[in-house]
Amino acid sequence: MAVDVLSPAAIEVRDNAVYIGGMWLAPHETARIDVVNPATEQRIGSIVDATPEVGKHAFAAARRAFHDWSRTTPEARADYLDALADALERHSEQLAVLATTEIGMPIRESRAVQADLPARVLRSTAEIARSFDWDTRDASGSSIVREPVGVVLGITPWNFPVHQIIAKLAPALAAGCTMVLKPAELTPLNALLLAGLCEEIGLPPGVFNVVTGAGATAGEALLQDGGYDIVSFTGSLTVGRHIGAVAGDRIIRATLELGGKSPAVVLDDADLDAAVRTTVRNCFTNAGQKCNAPTRLIVPERLRTDAVDIAVEAAEAYVLGDPLDEATTMGPLVSGTQRRKVLDHVSAAVTDGARLATGGTASEHERGYFVRPTIVTDLDPAAAIVREEVFGPVLVVLGHDGEDDAVHQANDTAYGLSAEVWSSDEARAAAVARKIRAGQVRVNGVRTPALPVSPFGGYKSSGLGREMGAYALEEFLEIKAILGDPHLT
Numbered sequence: 001m002a003v004d005v006l007s008p009a010a011i012e013v014r015d016n017a018v019y020i021g022g023m024w025l026a027p028h029e030t031a032r033i034d035v036v037n038p039a040t041e042q043r044i045g046s047i048v049d050a051t052p053e054v055g056k057h058a059f060a061a062a063r064r065a066f067h068d069w070s071r072t073t074p075e076a077r078a079d080y081l082d083a084l085a086d087a088l089e090r091h092s093e094q095l096a097v098l099a100t101t102e103i104g105m106p107i108r109e110s111r112a113v114q115a116d117l118p119a120r121v122l123r124s125t126a127e128i129a130r131s132f133d134w135d136t137r138d139a140s141g142s143s144i145v146r147e148p149v150g151v152v153l154g155i156t157p158w159n160f161p162v163h164q165i166i167a168k169l170a171p172a173l174a175a176g177c178t179m180v181l182k183p184a185e186l187t188p189l190n191a192l193l194l195a196g197l198c199e200e201i202g203l204p205p206g207v208f209n210v211v212t213g214a215g216a217t218a219g220e221a222l223l224q225d226g227g228y229d230i231v232s233f234t235g236s237l238t239v240g241r242h243i244g245a246v247a248g249d250r251i252i253r254a255t256l257e258l259g260g261k262s263p264a265v266v267l268d269d270a271d272l273d274a275a276v277r278t279t280v281r282n283c284f285t286n287a288g289q290k291c292n293a294p295t296r297l298i299v300p301e302r303l304r305t306d307a308v309d310i311a312v313e314a315a316e317a318y319v320l321g322d323p324l325d326e327a328t329t330m331g332p333l334v335s336g337t338q339r340r341k342v343l344d345h346v347s348a349a350v351t352d353g354a355r356l357a358t359g360g361t362a363s364e365h366e367r368g369y370f371v372r373p374t375i376v377t378d379l380d381p382a383a384a385i386v387r388e389e390v391f392g393p394v395l396v397v398l399g400h401d402g403e404d405d406a407v408h409q410a411n412d413t414a415y416g417l418s419a420e421v422w423s424s425d426e427a428r429a430a431a432v433a434r435k436i437r438a439g440q441v442r443v444n445g446v447r448t449p450a451l452p453v454s455p456f457g458g459y460k461s462s463g464l465g466r467e468m469g470a471y472a473l474e475e476f477l478e479i480k481a482i483l484g485d486p487h488l489t
């Protein structure tokens with residue numbers, strides 16, 4: 001295949017194959033789906049659109065592997081996670097280049113979030129597994145035992161693919177579960193590379209299986225098969241609702257990491273310049289294709305024009321281009337469909353009277369699904385662009401009349417994934433953070449800590465459950481009470 005493989009130790013990415021029970025299978029009778037580089041619009045490989053039979057085979061392999069894997073010690077499983085982290089580090093440049101080639105994410109961002117972050121998630125999860133209270137006693141003397149839920153169906157999106165897979169795989173494996181993964185159809189190759197890394201470290205066959213294909217065909221078949229004990233999904237609200245309904249009907253647990261329309265609340269005593277520039281940067285990471293992107297900048301009304309001017313300057317400073325070029329700060333959107341959706345959102349807002357301060361068009365690149373960084377203001381709070389997830393480089397700037405109104409606007413959304421608060425008074429910012437209905441709130445632009453253990457997940461329509469840290473591990477555990485346990489060990 002045509003993906004550049006830079007490292008001499010590069011491992012083969014087996015496209016046109018699924019990874020089941022430790023074997024690469026290339027079913028002949030199935031349809032193929034092309035994988036395209038969004039910066040060049042060229043085909044970089046193709047994948048199997050797995051049939052229901054392939055899915056069944058994968059669940060059977062995961063079920064067989066569960067028998068032994070669930071009986072290994074947490075320490076042994078933690079050692080595998082560390083070994084996988086080592087493998088990610090050995091092959092980090094290959095992973096980052098492949099991710100950039102699949103998604104169009106600038107290479108610097110890919111190195112940080114598709115290689116370095118997942119390795120840190122694996123290591124921190126291993127540490128948590130080693131010190132976790134697997135077997136405790138309650139006040140009555142009963143034993144409380146944590147046991148793995150069973151076989152996991154993981155379904156992941158395309159925007160931060162390696163991170164999103166590892167955010168499920170690390171805690172699932174630590175818990176003693178096995179997994180069948182259906183990666184996004186637009187970015188499946190990194191999942192096949194991960195399977196290659198699992199093979200390289202000698203992860204027992206069937207513990208991690210990858211079944212590729214389209215959501216509507218392969219994904220739906222896996223979902224309906226029911227050969228799993230928990231489904232862990234990251235993706236859109238629409239698909240998440242469907243997955244939750246199917247799982248609920250079967251009384252199967254579902255964790256859902258869905259979308260967001262996250263606010264950045266700037267209070268009147270904040271450093272406006274820092275708040276706006278940081279919000280633009282956080283909003284435009286991965287060309288705005290980020291579920292927790294702060295897409296609604298809510299500033300004091302009297303400062304709104306100033307805020308828009310700063311945001312426009314920051315937006316116009318982006319360098320759009322080849323995402324493999326170190327100088328590029330914004331790549332293309334993941335697909336032509338995604339670009340159309342984003343541009344339609346902006347033009348609908350403008351038709352309804354919004355002011356386009358900058359951007360709002362495709363860039364002049366001959367190839368690639370580029371959209372110019374976009375700042376929109378003078379908005380009706382009911383406008384779709386204020387309420388719906390756009391998933392592109394689009395920031396809306398809104399005005400507030402004081403702290404209460406700012407909190408009201410921040411919470412006036414169906415979503416609740418994340419939020420940001422800016423104030424020079426830390427106690428005030430902390431109090432406002434507690435009033436926002438969201439799973440994660442950042443104060444004054446704090447970055448994700450090096451130790452990625454703080455829970456991530458949504459209130460309201462942003463989902464059910466949490467990823468990262470001990471909270472993620474608990475999602476994959478059943479709780480058993482043993483009454484009258486003689487406590488012999």
Ligand code: NAP
Pocket residue numbers: 155156157158159160164182183184185186213214215216218219220221223234235236237238239240242257258259260290291389391417457462463
């Ligand atoms: P999506 O369309 O919901 O797809 C997510 C995954 O579900 C993909 O693998 C998709 O396959 C699969 N799928 C689609 N229909 C299915 C079905 N009927 N049965 C089983 N699987 C099915 O989302 P996306 O467009 O890839 O990703 C963007 C969305 O993800 C945004 O809404 C974003 O906010 C959200 N997101 C949330 C988080 C979070 O942690 N909260 C993180 C990242 C992204 P295909 O690839 O073939 O469509």
Ligand code: MG
Pocket residue numbers: 215
């Ligand atoms: Mg999709």
